[in-house]
Amino acid sequence: MLSRKELFKDTLKKAAHAWKRTVELHLTEEEANLLRLYIDQPGYVDLHWVMFVPAIKGQGTEEQQKKWLTMAYKFQIIGTYAQTELGHGSNVQGLETTATFDPSTDEFIMHSPTLTSSKWWPGGLGKTSTHAVVYARLITEGKDYGIHGFIMQLRSLDDHSPLPGITIGDIGGKFGSGAYNSMDNGVMRLDHVRIPRDQMLMRLAQVTREGKYVHSDVPKQLLYGTMVYVRQTIVADASRALSRAVCIAVRYGAIRKQFGSKAGGPETQVLNYKTQQSRLFPFLASAYAFRFVGQWLKWLYTDVTQKLESKDFSTLPEAHACTAGLKSVTTSATADAIEECQKLCGGHGYLNSSGLPELFAVNLPACTYEGDNVVLLLQVARFLMKTVSQVASGKQPVGTTAYMGNIQHLMQCKSVVNTVEDWLNPAAIKEVFEARALRMAVNCAQNISKAPSQEEGFEAAVAHVQLIIVTKFIEKLQEDILGHGVKEQLQKLCGIYALHLIHKHLGDFLSTGCVTARQGSLANERLGKLYAQVRPNAVALVDAFDYTDHYLGSALGRYDGDVYSALYKEAWKDPLNETVVPDGYQEHLRPLLKQQLKLSRL
Numbered sequence: 001m002l003s004r005k006e007l008f009k010d011t012l013k014k015a016a017h018a019w020k021r022t023v024e025l026h027l028t029e030e031e032a033n034l035l036r037l038y039i040d041q042p043g044y045v046d047l048h049w050v051m052f053v054p055a056i057k058g059q060g061t062e063e064q065q066k067k068w069l070t071m072a073y074k075f076q077i078i079g080t081y082a083q084t085e086l087g088h089g090s091n092v093q094g095l096e097t098t099a100t101f102d103p104s105t106d107e108f109i110m111h112s113p114t115l116t117s118s119k120w121w122p123g124g125l126g127k128t129s130t131h132a133v134v135y136a137r138l139i140t141e142g143k144d145y146g147i148h149g150f151i152m153q154l155r156s157l158d159d160h161s162p163l164p165g166i167t168i169g170d171i172g173g174k175f176g177s178g179a180y181n182s183m184d185n186g187v188m189r190l191d192h193v194r195i196p197r198d199q200m201l202m203r204l205a206q207v208t209r210e211g212k213y214v215h216s217d218v219p220k221q222l223l224y225g226t227m228v229y230v231r232q233t234i235v236a237d238a239s240r241a242l243s244r245a246v247c248i249a250v251r252y253g254a255i256r257k258q259f260g261s262k263a264g265g266p267e268t269q270v271l272n273y274k275t276q277q278s279r280l281f282p283f284l285a286s287a288y289a290f291r292f293v294g295q296w297l298k299w300l301y302t303d304v305t306q307k308l309e310s311k312d313f314s315t316l317p318e319a320h321a322c323t324a325g326l327k328s329v330t331t332s333a334t335a336d337a338i339e340e341c342q343k344l345c346g347g348h349g350y351l352n353s354s355g356l357p358e359l360f361a362v363n364l365p366a367c368t369y370e371g372d373n374v375v376l377l378l379q380v381a382r383f384l385m386k387t388v389s390q391v392a393s394g395k396q397p398v399g400t401t402a403y404m405g406n407i408q409h410l411m412q413c414k415s416v417v418n419t420v421e422d423w424l425n426p427a428a429i430k431e432v433f434e435a436r437a438l439r440m441a442v443n444c445a446q447n448i449s450k451a452p453s454q455e456e457g458f459e460a461a462v463a464h465v466q467l468i469i470v471t472k473f474i475e476k477l478q479e480d481i482l483g484h485g486v487k488e489q490l491q492k493l494c495g496i497y498a499l500h501l502i503h504k505h506l507g508d509f510l511s512t513g514c515v516t517a518r519q520g521s522l523a524n525e526r527l528g529k530l531y532a533q534v535r536p537n538a539v540a541l542v543d544a545f546d547y548t549d550h551y552l553g554s555a556l557g558r559y560d561g562d563v564y565s566a567l568y569k570e571a572w573k574d575p576l577n578e579t580v581v582p583d584g585y586q587e588h589l590r591p592l593l594k595q596q597l598k599l600s601r602l
């Protein structure tokens, strides 16, 4: 087991190799990110590519982009995104680091005024990054203009030592063995560090040579644009991580046999047990659902970014709500699913050689980084409340809230489901999800004046986001899908995804009158039939993810199914097995055993 320092050095070697190849091969950002995934290490390239570069692209002027991105693309500098502080993470407007303009020298003085203003968490800050985009309170002419981004050099490009006034280090070990422990999330304190005025990212606002603050004609929320970008990438990553865990658990479930042998015959595959299917197949369906909604979200983000280029800011609120909501719902579901997949694999799911503990450790933080999932869903709730009030005043909603325009029908409609088969009708499913989401949002809006409940808002936001995921799955199935029988399998998975949500959130659907108890039990009956129908193709549906054994990194999820030999072989690789008599026997065990043996002979 590598020590943290060895793990860090090993990852730094991999990352430096990846960066070198990125430059030599002139990889695009997309290709560099794929390389990142191949390395599959929470590593330095993430923050450089995923946040430092996008922050400069989104908040820097053309001139600043030209200057800094040229160096960043060539890895002449390595950047991170330094926003979170010891005392504030979710509340960005509460950040305390200051950037005070000094007109006498045309500089900003960057300072950490309190302990809680220490920058804390930025990936790569601790030991690797030479530069950072630092978020700080801009103060000029004695007035505090709130949070803005500044490019700062942190370390010498000659010997990597921290620059004067900068105290910098790693925040210490984190959850899990490999995972984030290979990443140097850092702490940084600034003691009146001076930077040139032109290192304030000036696309959204400027400070003139005289110190006058000038706000551009773009929404101040563009300051948050980098986070919107990363949130949409995280949805795709969640679907990837979930599909890896499901691939391992389904393949292992097909190999593992326990009980059920008749007259000495073979035992039963655990994947044939109904309890195993009802726990695992919703995750299989979710893996496909999150992949499809992730593809749509990438399109939405690209569309919004193009609109921003032509100063059309109309879809910015929708982009924020969708990226925040989908990041929250998919990462929470993925973390829960990976943990359940460990349990679905029994004891072997807890072995590092299963690949599942590492997968869990790397992806659990996604529920927190890039925005705490609860805080983000409350942002969606805020967006929904605004939309409900706009509908009430006659404004037609568009995009993912367009369904709210059908308020007359959706507030009183009854589900058309009368038979088990009716639950196969996508239109019936979509209407039930629209009615639930709308009624929960309206109930929340009506109660908000009486007693604002975060809980109600949170649940209405979940209902809205789940509607988006179900809708995008249904829309995907309206496209031409290649492969004999593939569309039919995906239709079953779409049914499983939607009906398992009805089962899980039946209280919502009943309390809002969207379904009756009988319709709810018909949904459960339909779900059980779908599990049985998917079982024969379950292994094919995970093979379709096309993961190599290397990428999957699991003795349980091997393509050839040779699980027991792989487990046995992996066990002997453990350093503890380098000697048959363990270190410590002579000092600790032998004296005890000898002493006790002697006593027993007295």
Ligand SMILES: CC/C=C\C/C=C\C/C=C\C/C=C\C/C=C\CCCC(=O)SCCNC(=O)CCNC(=O)[C@H](O)C(C)(C)COP(=O)(O)OP(=O)(O)OC[C@H]1O[C@@H](n2cnc3c(N)ncnc32)[C@H](O)[C@@H]1OP(=O)(O)O
Residues within 6 Å of the ligand: 040, 041, 042, 043, 046, 047, 050, 081, 083, 084, 089, 090, 091, 092, 093, 123, 221, 222, 224, 225, 227, 228, 230, 233, 234, 237, 316, 317, 320, 362, 363, 368, 369, 370, 371, 372, 375, 379, 382, 383, 386
């Ligand atoms: C390393 C990993 C390796 C392998 C794992 C696999 C995959 C990983 C893949 C990719 C990821 C790579 C690396 C990730 C790893 C680590 C990186 C993590 C980096 C970070 O965590 S960076 C810091 C993230 N921090 C946050 O997200 C902070 C969250 N808080 C906020 O966003 C805000 O504080 C707020 C939105 C909660 C509140 O904002 P506010 O105080 O301004 O207040 P309001 O609520 O009043 O909003 C005002 C107004 O603005 C609108 N708004 C808010 N946000 C946005 C936005 N982003 N875009 C557009 N509009 C926004 C809001 O709706 C209000 O509008 P209204 O009209 O007035 O209602």
Ligand SMILES: Cc1cc2nc3c(=O)[nH]c(=O)nc-3n(C[C@H](O)[C@H](O)[C@H](O)COP(=O)(O)OP(=O)(O)OC[C@H]3O[C@@H](n4cnc5c(N)ncnc54)[C@H](O)[C@@H]3O)c2cc1C
Residues within 6 Å of the ligand: 047, 081, 082, 083, 084, 087, 088, 089, 090, 091, 120, 121, 122, 123, 180, 185, 365, 368, 369, 370, 371, 372, 373, 374, 375, 378, 454
């Ligand atoms: C692995 C990892 C990598 C990271 N990398 C970076 C990075 O590179 N750069 C960077 O800047 N940051 C980074 N972060 C920090 C991350 O962005 C923050 O941790 C995140 O934004 C959450 O903020 P917080 O930690 O202050 O939590 P808090 O906001 O303090 O949340 C704590 C609890 O309070 C609840 N809560 C907070 N506000 C509310 C509210 N209004 N209503 C209801 N409940 C509320 C939350 O739901 C949560 O349960 C990283 C974090 C991790 C774990």
